[in-house]
Amino acid sequence: MSSNIRFIFLLGIATFVCLSLYAQRPVNEIEITKHPMDTLNQTDLIDLGKSLFHINRPRGRDSTGKKFYFSLLPFSTAIPGGGRALLTSTTAGFYHGDRKTTYMSRVTFTPYTNFGPRFGLPIRSYVWLADNKWVIDGDVRILKYPHQTWTNTILPKEDDKLNIDYTYYRFYQHVLKRIRGGFFMGIGYDLDYRVNIRSLGELSLKEFSGYDYGTAQNSNSISSGISLNLIFDTRSNSINTWGGNYANLQIRENPEFLGSDQHWRSLYAEVRRYHRLNKDSCRQNMIAIRNFFWTTFNSKAPYLDLPNTSWDPYNSSGRGLPLSRYRGSSLYYLEVEYRKDLTKNGLLGFVLFSNVTSVHNPSFKLFHNWNVAGGAGARIKFNKKSGTNVAIDYGISRGFRGLNLSLGEVF
Template identity: 55%
Template sequence: MRKLHLILSLLFPFPLLAQNSNNVIPQNNTVKDTARQTDLIDIGKALFRISPQKMRAERDKKIYFSILPVSSSAPGGSGNVLITSTTAGVYLGPKRTTNLSSVTFAPYWNFKSRFGLPLRSNIWLKDNTWNIQGDTRFLYYPQYTWGLGSNRKYDERTLVNYKYIRFYQSALKRIEPYLFAGMGYNLDYHFNINNDNPEVSLKDYTGYNYGTGKNSFSSGISFNLLYDTRNNSINPLPGVYANLVYRINPGFLGSNDSWSSIYTDVRKYINLNPVDRNQQNTLAIWSYFWTTLNSKTPYLDLPSTGWDPYNRSARGMEQNRYRGRTLFYLETEYRRDITRNGLLGFVVFTNVNSVSGSGSLFTSWHPAAGTGLRVKFNKGSNTNIGIDYAASKGYSTVVFNLGEAF
């Protein structure tokens, strides 16, 4: 109960910042004048002398596509991979009353033993009456692991091979302006699990009894509470985001073992230059608290760095570096335009986490930091290409993304 009280105290002060009794969603009026912006599409038109057609009256439903093929290092330690990240943004209702929906498909392949087909969606129906969230993946995923907690050094890792199917779907209905509640279904199936070292099983290496055999199957329902004042999740404008997910995995739905968890995610975006809304000058703060509520959670379903819903946390650390029964994470990032037309920008960020497993939470902290370049790809959806360099003790990496990390 102490954990639950802590989570609720972290989560619920934010909805008190803005309340409105009207049925129409109040608006975040921080909207950029895209006529004054320049993106890579504009540059491409100029280079190839493509004459734009006469401006048509903008319809409510408009789709914005962004695509980024790139070679990058794979999280978890499998060398370089070829990633083709495609993001589509669309308004399913009037822009004045409807958030931008987004769908991201980012398949990757390292030409050897690793590939992934992740499809994620965040859909806002007309006037934000419903929010539909989806996360479907099929992964062939050899990945390093360091067991529970923080005791092992970096070179004491072991490689775990497995295949992974994820199917998450949830539907949330608006109950108050900016406030949504709903339910979802969550499935995690890890199979063909084996340690790269045949002399040491994953169970022996981790000292953990659940989900360390050949297969691990978790099937459950979730109860979701969401508070979101952002207009655009691809590149959030100033606002607040808070999400609470309580997941139950009972045996009668097929789970190998009954277990439950709580994931709470809070983000705040502060505009440091309110006079000129066309210039990015933002301080972004992100924190999440993820914990299991009993001892039978499968090993690969335990809270772990880099395993937030969009795999964007812990930049500068290898994915899966720290795993435990409870994980606390905090990140801050400063975002600023370099050019007046918004084509180029930069970010500076730092993050820290603490896990329980080989000790108590908050007794061992793991920091990382980095900086990055931003290039405006599509000003209509405010989508940036992000190129980040991040580092922590004994490890560094370059990360490519479409859209902001959070």
């Protein structure tokens, strides 16, 4: 392990220790619990729809008694490799217990299709059981997934990328038990299965990348492993966080006896901080910071499983960058975002964001290259009860600019 990697690993451990000191408070004291209740003076798109179609609203404070909040947004988007697809983003927020002692769970379902050979059925879940005694983290996907992979250049050119295609099956399931305060520990199973990996250009993926594992034309790639997971989470609502902290440390082992093509292991460490600038107000005014370090410990990880932007566990990195723009055996990522409501009723808001990426690969050493992206976005409140926003982000970087539309915050 290089000195830089060792430093980041120790930094991650130290951060977990610091957050544990911050977290020593009674479990039932949830700082943001009041937010879903204090929405009488707020407005969302559901309210506007009720007003437009003259639908009477229930009276009283949270008089619906609902524990389930549902948001759906269909739209058209460009897809990697060219063309457009119809995408439907669905977010559900719900409580498995008393909201005074239980955080809001989240399930997102984002199917897409171009009514041809491209389609995707991803389901992502983050479920809190009653009184936050357990958290279940899941990610299931079936994708027909074309996209580009890139050479290790700073300024991208047209011949620096290669279109590839494959069918992808993912099954991640992690179960964690609360140890103390916001700390959870558990194990999980992680499967990445890619079928018929092939280049859509003149060069094969192996020729283009110069990498030996998982790059043969028309080949399959299987990574099947067990993971040890540590989570620190004091966010009562992960759909739209109003404060608190989050950290995630995962060590994944992929042995051949579980079905992996070759034995390899990885480490992922992430820390997020959400700092509210107006703690006594129901209006959003926040600085959010996240950073993560992701590495494989040997050279046998399949090429498409190597750390890269856009493919972190939440697929939320790399705003303002092409998909999978930077890839290597190790990757460090830092992003800062400012979030603020524009209107008193919370209907409209905006964000400003910037991120930097450093990657270790044959062309660059970790922390010897810094790749910058940034941009701005608009926020429209879709469902005030769950805090779900329609997020419209425009990002730019060297040789690239793009628009992204989604439900919920990026992180």
